[in-house]
Amino acid sequence: MSGRRDELSDKLRAVVKLMLEDYRSLGKVEVFRVRDDFFKSFYVPTPFRGGVDQTVVFVDSGHTGRSYSTDSFYLVLMNIGGVLRSGEKIEYFGHRAGGPEVEGYILYASITSDGFKVAIHPLDDNSLLVDASRAEDVSKSLTSLVTRGYNRFLRGGLDYWEMGVKYFRRAANYLISLVELSYCVKVLSTIKDSICVLDGTLVRWFGAVQLRAWLGFDGLDIASILSGVSREEILSRHLWRIYGIAKTTKFTVIARSRALLSSVGGGYGSVGSESVERAAKFLRDLGARSKSFTEHLLNIVNPPVFHDNDHSIHALRAPVTVDGVNVFMFGLYTRGPLIDARQAYSVNEEVVEDSSGRLSTAVESVFSRLTRAPGYPPLGFLEVDALVRLKKEYISNKFEPRMLVSIIEETGGKYHPLAEFFRPSFEKRLGYVRGRT
Numbered sequence: 001m002s003g004r005r006d007e008l009s010d011k012l013r014a015v016v017k018l019m020l021e022d023y024r025s026l027g028k029v030e031v032f033r034v035r036d037d038f039f040k041s042f043y044v045p046t047p048f049r050g051g052v053d054q055t056v057v058f059v060d061s062g063h064t065g066r067s068y069s070t071d072s073f074y075l076v077l078m079n080i081g082g083v084l085r086s087g088e089k090i091e092y093f094g095h096r097a098g099g100p101e102v103e104g105y106i107l108y109a110s111i112t113s114d115g116f117k118v119a120i121h122p123l124d125d126n127s128l129l130v131d132a133s134r135a136e137d138v139s140k141s142l143t144s145l146v147t148r149g150y151n152r153f154l155r156g157g158l159d160y161w162e163m164g165v166k167y168f169r170r171a172a173n174y175l176i177s178l179v180e181l182s183y184c185v186k187v188l189s190t191i192k193d194s195i196c197v198l199d200g201t202l203v204r205w206f207g208a209v210q211l212r213a214w215l216g217f218d219g220l221d222i223a224s225i226l227s228g229v230s231r232e233e234i235l236s237r238h239l240w241r242i243y244g245i246a247k248t249t250k251f252t253v254i255a256r257s258r259a260l261l262s263s264v265g266g267g268y269g270s271v272g273s274e275s276v277e278r279a280a281k282f283l284r285d286l287g288a289r290s291k292s293f294t295e296h297l298l299n300i301v302n303p304p305v306f307h308d309n310d311h312s313i314h315a316l317r318a319p320v321t322v323d324g325v326n327v328f329m330f331g332l333y334t335r336g337p338l339i340d341a342r343q344a345y346s347v348n349e350e351v352v353e354d355s356s357g358r359l360s361t362a363v364e365s366v367f368s369r370l371t372r373a374p375g376y377p378p379l380g381f382l383e384v385d386a387l388v389r390l391k392k393e394y395i396s397n398k399f400e401p402r403m404l405v406s407i408i409e410e411t412g413g414k415y416h417p418l419a420e421f422f423r424p425s426f427e428k429r430l431g432y433v434r435g436r437t
Contacts, residue, residue, distance in 0.1 A: 059184050072110055197242075
């Protein structure tokens with residue numbers, strides 16, 4: 001056995017040597033070299049200078065880990081909550097606002113003969129996002145909104161069934177993903193001088209630019225219904241106070257970020273008129289060779305996330321590190337692209353000035369208080385994660401058994417097909433055992 005372990009170690013070491021050789025040679029591959037050069041031209045390595053004390057609310061949600069879904073229905077149990085940080089003090093946002101510290105929801109979506117059905121059931125009567133008195137109206141509004149788009153596929157008959165199923169899954173996932181943003185809007189409408197930080201990239205919150213053409217609605221419609229705040233108010237007052245922190249990103253982005261920020265140790269990649277103009281010139285020179293590749297580069301740092309007749313919203317992404325090793329990607333919404341590819345890569349000076357100021361102020365403020373966890377995330381970031389997390393023991397020992405009992409009581413038998421979703425042996429019966437098939 002010892003000989004086999006030694007042989008395995010030798011083989012692994014040989015593979016690692018190959019990986020290191022290939023990694024060192026990446027700079028010789030043109031596509032990677034161009035990306036590196038653009039990254040360096042767009043950002044300015046900036047050390048932390050000491051943040052402004054600002055009220056920061058960190059928002060996150062916890063899910064069952066997997067959705068209980070088929071081609072015709074989608075069910076998920078979720079928690080959502082916020083941790084409010086003011087100076088060194090942290091507290092639950094729910095307590096401050098007179099609600100529960102964690103809000104629980106059951107979200108259900110299905111395809112029916114009439115179209116798309118959505119039902120949201122708050123587990124607390126005094127929930128801040130959707131309380132018991134609003135739940136029915138919110139469910140009806142979401143059902144009506146999504147069904148208008150879905151009816152296009154219903155009219156197509158069986159030939160359009162697969163497209164309808166694809167639409168259903170995308171719409172269901174989209175609804176659930178926007179609960180966090182909607183809660184953030186609720187936070188900002190309650191605490192006037194605060195900013196809100198979401199766990200994850202901001203790009204996902206509104207989806208693709210042409211989402212309305214595909215689904216018949218957009219993320220602002222959903223956020224407005226869930227939060228009870230109008231689209232206009234979200235756009236004018238709240239969206240620009242929402243930020244995101246992604247704690248995981250692509251390996252190549254981590255490598256570029258470390259190289260960019262190596263001169264400052266702890267700091268972030270800021271942007272300004274000079275750096276953005278430098279990046280725009282880089283893209284103009286490159287655009288003559290490949291227009292699609294220049295658009296790809298822009299989408300790495302400032303991707304579009306929402307578009308209608310009056311607004312073009314993008315997300316600016318900037319690398320941040322406290323220890324020079326662990327990299328976060330910090331995101332904020334911008335009132336248009338910093339560099340407009342449709343206008344010969346011209347620089348939008350007003351957008352750059354606004355975005356640059358908000359980026360610096362927010363990063364300095366959010367990272368002014370840190371925890372001692374690996375990577376030194378901002379104080380409040382991990383605390384809200386722990387607050388909302390749904391433990392596996394709760395799901396397997398309480399949620400799934402209770403769902404199973406409810407199905408048995410409603411159907412009068414324990415072998416109804418719906419019961420199979422909540423049996424402990426469900427995955428094994430499908431052939432999945434500890435990740436093997």
